[in-house]
Amino acid sequence: AQSVAQPEDQVNVAEGNPLTVKCTYSVSGNPYLFWYVQYPNRGLQFLLKYITGDNLVKGSYGFEAEFNKSQTSFHLKKPSALVSDSALYFCAVRDATSGTYKYIFGTGTRLKVLA
């Protein structure tokens, strides 16, 4: 069975400081990994994904994430946080070798960037 864990319900960071939102996953096969962001009263928006290739993936709004197979992690990072980055962030995984198209989402991490 596949699963995703986002161990922090909330992350607080000062504007201008680097930020990290953690995600670990468990799949029996080959993971496809995603990050989405949700602003208040909106649907989710895609940030970035890891399918194959370079372990460091760059996405929208200056975000990046590193796929670490040995630690089964896919942490989201940004070098310098903005107040406008404050939102709810979701990590998701699909087992690409499962033969199904079920995406498992984490419970979300609320990022608060303080001015």
Next chain:
Amino acid sequence: NAGVTQTPKFRVLKTGQSMTLLCAQDMNHEYMYWYRQDPGMGLRLIHYSVGEGTTAKGEVPDGYNVSRLKKQNFLLGLESAAPSQTSVYFCASSHHAGTGEETQYFGPGTRLLVL
């Protein structure tokens, strides 16, 4: 392009009533998904479809039915609503997953309250 739209935006039902949520996309996507979002639970996949006329169960399918009669539409039905189905429902669509182009585009959500 409107992207992914959902109808209605908000609905109140009494226990035992039925209703249908409509999702429409104008991006010619093959895949469509229905999720529910509950506090502390993240997003959970209810049903999904990999093409017109096909549907498959997700993580939490009980109490819901779906139909995909046209490529652009994906309907979610509640035959006999229960208070446990109070949630925010999101529809999403994507190109053929498995090609690497499996970014999901989400609708704005439908807030459902079952009394």
